Amino acid sequence: MKQICRIIIAICLPLLFCAPANAQHSGPFVGAFIGGNSLLNAKGSDDQGDFRLSFKPGFQGSAVLGWDFEPGNPLGEGRAELEYTRRSNPLDQVKFVEGSFTGGGTVVSDSLMLNFFGVFHDGGRWAPYIGGGVGATRIEASSLKVDGQTMSSDSAIVFAYQLGAGFDVALTDYLNLDLGYRFFGSTSPKLSEVGGRSFKMDYFSHNVILGLRVGF
Amino acid sequence: MTNLLLSGLCILMVLSGCGWDGEPTRNNDFTPLTSIEIVAGSSTIAAKTSATFKVNGTYSGQFTRDITNQVVWSSDSPAVAGFVTTANPNRITGKSSGTAIVTATVGSVSSTFRLTVSAATVTTLTITPATSSLSKGRTVQYAVRGLFSDTTTQDLTFDAAWTSSDSGVATVSDAIGSKGLTKAISVGTATISTAFGGITGTQQLTVTEPVLNSITVSPVNPSVLTLSSQTFKATGIYTDGSTADITAQVAWDSSRKDVATISSSGTAATLTQGTTAISAALSGIAGTSNLKTTGGNLAAIAISPNVVTLVKDTVSRLTATGTFSDGSIRDITSQVSWSPASATIATVTTPGGNLAWLNALAATPAGTLSVITVKNGSISTTTSLIVTIPSVTSIVITPVAVESLTVGTGNRQALTAYFSDGTKQEVTASSEWSSSNTAAATVGNSGIVRGRVSGVAAGTTIISAKYGGMTVTAPVTVTARTLNNLVITDNTVLTSGNQVKFTATAGYTDGSTVDVTEDTTWVIDFPNVAILIDSQNLPGQVVAVDHGTATLTASFGGKTKTATISVP
16 A cells, blocks of 8 residues: 555656646657566465566567646646556576576566656756556466476466656657656466466566657 | 656665565475485384385486475385384384385385395393483483394384383373473482383483573563663573562673663663663573663753742752753652751751652851752752741631531641741641541641641541641531542643643532542553652652553542543
């Protein structure tokens, strides 16, 4: 609950500090992003105990559909958007009591988020922003393996949230280049093991994205 | 703007952390088990004896793990050796001489072990450890090893039968899982015996008086105010589970003597704010309790009254109030030393609690003051005294009459004397008081209750006060009333170290009300949170000690009322 409150505060605070600017886009926009992410070491837990899953960095792609608030909007200056993102990270190693073992397979996250970003326009081409969003993600353990042995092939849909910051670079009045960072997390998905047990795993990742947004 | 953005990024990093780096507690059961190995202490056991096996599993060459508890056991020759102990599936018992192939199976993986059962017979039993003395309440695990006719030796703890010659002195277990476990029951001597194959081994065991096992110090981790005291108790817990008060036998110590010192009897005197570990040690065993002191460090002392003028042979009450480093203020009359400059002119007596009496003994020389120094540690102040010797011209009692004193309550009478030099002085505490009808009301004639009239039963009495050869009286009528309710000060929030006075008011069925603060019994449930500063001399006065919530209970005339004291 406390974490959710922090997220909401982080989302809303920037909107309070937004200032009006001139010649900026307002209205709908679409965008597409590509990037890379680092999925943090995850704690896996089942009725046998805890184990650690380590992942390799992965790629991600996003599509957004949103609305730039007009200057002077009472909610503050910024944008609201609906974002779909797919992240994929290969399982690198799994550590048990006996030591670390080679992993296999990937963990894929398909998320649908409602984001709010406060944008700081100061009349220049560069406009920093900060904000976050909440939504849901489907996390899939795609043929996760330990030492070549299948560990899990399952998926679960869980609550997700993200916090982000970055820079908008206005290429034209309607076209923006976006370079940003996102911290993405979710509640722990419950996935089944091949032996019939279920385990829960953390899902937190650092993400760097680059994309274009087109207003119309 | 940049700062705001950086702050936002910092928040993100704090929230994100670096992933889980804890230590795994789960075994890897995903990597396939590829082979197992049976480990035995010996490949040969004697008939009628038993031995246990251990099994290590190898997982695809990556790691090995003890998987004894997962194994299914079998023997190809159960008549030679078999697994007959249900409670210990990995224990095999030799039945007759010969050879048996033992098989361990885990899933689809198995391994074999060739076990020989010999016809050797036991010749000697040796019990270990050679413990001959044990304090009452303690235990010792005995084991027995057998020497066989073929010169081999074997652990026979499981196979031998265990007995005690006097189970009232010491018991020994013969149950599977605890064979040989011996417990000292009472002071005396017993023989622990173990028998196998017609051979007996013995161990003489003397059970001695219980010895100290641990010490507990109570109260556990108390909080008290600075410039106060806390008495600790040490309880010894002995090997037989018995306990005893060993407060007077232990050596007391305080880890921080700048916070509190402790006497050899276990009473700590708190000095400054902080925490110190109070320890009690005896015979190499110690127990501790952490004493937390609150309420700030003493910064200044104020005396009331500041300049006292007294007539010779009269007394006056003195009060010392401390101001502390945390801004709190409270009565510290009992925590200071009172030192009159001249003991022939005045003395200060402290009969207990927060009470100090200044006794004027002789006149001060004309135009001079007698100084009284009041001190605690390095903080001190002074007050001045003038003692005169005028003659009494008249005395006045107030109130001049008490028309309706309620039974069970009290009322203070005051006596004022007028002197030949034109001065006057309250001499209540220096007068003789009496009641003509103590069945109706009594009057205090000593200490702080001097002049306080207490209603006993309906009726009338005359209260007399005598001073300087003069006597005045005041009629008192005592009325019986039926108590209807009791009202006390509302719930209060207090900061640590500060003092507040709670009052109690009794409401009667005839509509009258009486302040019964001094007639009420006050109790606080959690002294770590708040205390009554002095129930006898300052009834209803509460001082906050440490964070928390306590309940103050006031009882009067069969009625009880509570208030919550919160210390943030």
